[in-house]
Amino acid sequence: MKTERWAAMATTPDSGQLLAMLLKVANAKKTIEIGVFTGYSLLLTALSIPDDGKIIAIDIDRHTHEMGLPVIKKAGVEHKINFIESQALPVLDKLLEDIRIKQPPGVVVVLPDRNKVNSKNYHERLMKLVKIDGVVVCDNVFRRGCVAMPEELSGKKNPSKGLLQSEELYKYILEASVYPREPKPLKELRDITATHPKAVMATAPDAGQLMDMLLRLVNAKKTIEIGVFTGYSLLLTALSIPDDGKITAIDVDRQAYEMGLPVIRKAGVEHKINFIEIFDFAFVDADKINYKNYHERLMKLLKMGGIVVYDNTLRGGTVAMPEELVAENLRENRWLTIELNNFLAADPRVQICLAPLGDGITICRRVC
Structure with missing residues (x-):
């Protein structure tokens, strides 16, 4: 994965560690992943859910998925994965239509990690697909810390994907996510x-x-x-x-x-x-x-x-x-x-x- 030009897009191992715990705690069995890349989070999910679990994995780029596919096959979990090469919104709309017709149980855990311009559209559809008490995990929500930077600095290169890079970023986390919902x-x-x-x-x-x-x-x-x-x-x-x-x-x-x-x-x-x-x-x-x-x-x-x-x-x-x-x-x-x-x-x-x-x-x- 390190040789891939866009390797920084991959889910980080510490994020993956938390994701694995959430999958286990939620007893996840049916999941969706939007944005697969080389498949680190996809493999992690497949290893975390039971043997009869299922993952719908959606990405517009099959080439990067195929970079990680030999490792997924070697791990013996390929049978859990249904990879769909497509834009995500049409696939989600089709799933919503299937639910209206067949009324299958809701999806448990979702990982949107691609095409940030459509994140709100994904969220609206996922709120109809995910079961009550289900979990949606959104990756890359700090954009390497630039959400807390002055605009003139946000375009500068920052190779680190670590989160807590500044007091400003920590303050941003609290004010954007924590304090508004604190009882x-x-x-x-x-x-x-x-x-x-x-x-x-x-x-x-x-x-x-x-x-x-x-x-x-x-x-x-x-x-x-x-x-x-x-x-x-x-x-x-x-x-x-x-x-x-x-x-x-x-x-x-x-x-x-x-x-x-x-x-x-x-x-x-x-x-x-x-x-x-x-x-x-x-x-x-x-x-x-x-x-x-x-x-x-x-x-x-x-x-x-x-x-x-x-x-x-x-x-x-x-x-x-x-x-x-x-x-x-x-x-x-x-x-x-x-x-x-x-x-x-x-x-x-x-x-x-x-x-x-x-x-x-x-x-x-x-x-x-």
């Missing part, structure tokens, strides 16, 4: 937390947005939270789970928790907090030295397919810095985080995804 109680609690001297410990709102989606995807009803602070992620969880859902929240500092408690009460979700049983979902944002200990215990408390999310797994980027460039007071937590990330990556009991949201969150799905 009022969460905004109120975020504002209160900002007055705390250790406000940096709070869960970042963009990480919270992903947590909310994960909680809903797994239909979480019983969860654990280790490390509550003022309760932003706790309130988010309580708002996401059903009215008879339960959360066990553990923290050594009740004082910080009580800062947010009036907001939790006002939101009418206090009754969901503090119940113990087997759990669907856990969120850990506590003392880093014990993350491995928490992980071992949570592997016994989480159901198969349950999720645990660890916060601060990038440590402000220090995990990728030479040690001599890291402030002395940050080095211990840096090494603890690196050890945790290596430990989780090697743990066969979990499927993992390290998402560069906030200060880094690692999502672990228990598989055995």
Whole structure:
């Protein structure tokens, strides 16, 4: 793929890692992919869905698809793929017509990644094709960061597909995607937390947005939270789970928790907090030295397919810095985080995804 002229169009491996988890969590079986290129995300989807799963893959360029086809065949998943060389809109319109005639079940997961001028048209059709609680994943929505750049700079070459390239881009993410949908109680609690001297410990709102989606995807009803602070992620969880859902929240500092408690009460979700049983979902944002200990215990408390999310797994980027460039007071937590990330990556009991949201969150799905 590296020799292909337009290799930057390919889905990045870290995006693919998150996509694989979404496919598994949603139990996806029938999917559409709009924009195949050489087939990295197509192969990933085919490997993630069950053997009798089906993918409708649409692209105007069969040549690039055929570059990756030998690898797809070698992986033994070609039978799941129906490749259609075409503009996408006519194919989607035909699928909508078939649904009106035959009423087949809805599509589960979709990956539009081609022809951005038609993204809105794709979205309108996909809202009719995707089942309730289905997932649509749109790739390349930051355009290498140019959406947050002054227009005179946006045309300059930027070879990196990494997302968090500037404070301006992070601000853009929050203002374009997170804040407009943040429930009022969460905004109120975020504002209160900002007055705390250790406000940096709070869960970042963009990480919270992903947590909310994960909680809903797994239909979480019983969860654990280790490390509550003022309760932003706790309130988010309580708002996401059903009215008879339960959360066990553990923290050594009740004082910080009580800062947010009036907001939790006002939101009418206090009754969901503090119940113990087997759990669907856990969120850990506590003392880093014990993350491995928490992980071992949570592997016994989480159901198969349950999720645990660890916060601060990038440590402000220090995990990728030479040690001599890291402030002395940050080095211990840096090494603890690196050890945790290596430990989780090697743990066969979990499927993992390290998402560069906030200060880094690692999502672990228990598989055995």
